[in-house]
Amino acid sequence: MKINNPMTNNNKTIAFKALRNAMNTYFEISDKTWNDLEDICTYMEIKKNDYITKFNEHPSGFYFVSVGLFRSYILNEKGNEYNKNFFFENTFPGSMVALLKKQTSEFEIQALENSQVIHIDFKKYRELLLKYDDLKLFQIYYLENNWLISKDAREVDIVQKDADERYDEFLETYENQHSRLTQYHIASHLGITATQLSRIRKKRI
16 A cells, blocks of 8 residues: 655655656756656655555556665466566666556566655656656666666576576675565576575575
């Protein structure tokens, strides 16, 4: 369940500041664009194990993580979970394909910690993209770095690298955050069992 928390104004202020700073790392957003963007955003607090996106539901927007940790995951035909991605602070989780195609989501996004996020209304965001060039450039640079480059690298890893190599790359990618994840969630992301992951770890002790 998503909970609006009107008593945490300081957290809200910090969250919006973090959002603008994160966007500016890709392309600097003008005051005018930012003011309009703020109007389509909602600060939320999400409890651990709750969801911001559910299977077979139509999402209304995507999110920015100010504080916390999320996973996106799918279920295979046997009901086993596979963690597609993890979203730590300063990232933008969302079921983007579902939003673009106006379809239901094929995966869920779950909080692994108590978290603070900003919900960004997708329909209104698209309207702002048509209006502001700086927002367009942010979108282009963000997609290039986080969808095209990262997605290609991930697909190559799954096909060409063994479990040990994938684990090494995981540790490098999540150098400062992997300790926040359980062995189960890491194994699910790597496409191996928790037992296999335990064996890999023991070889390094």
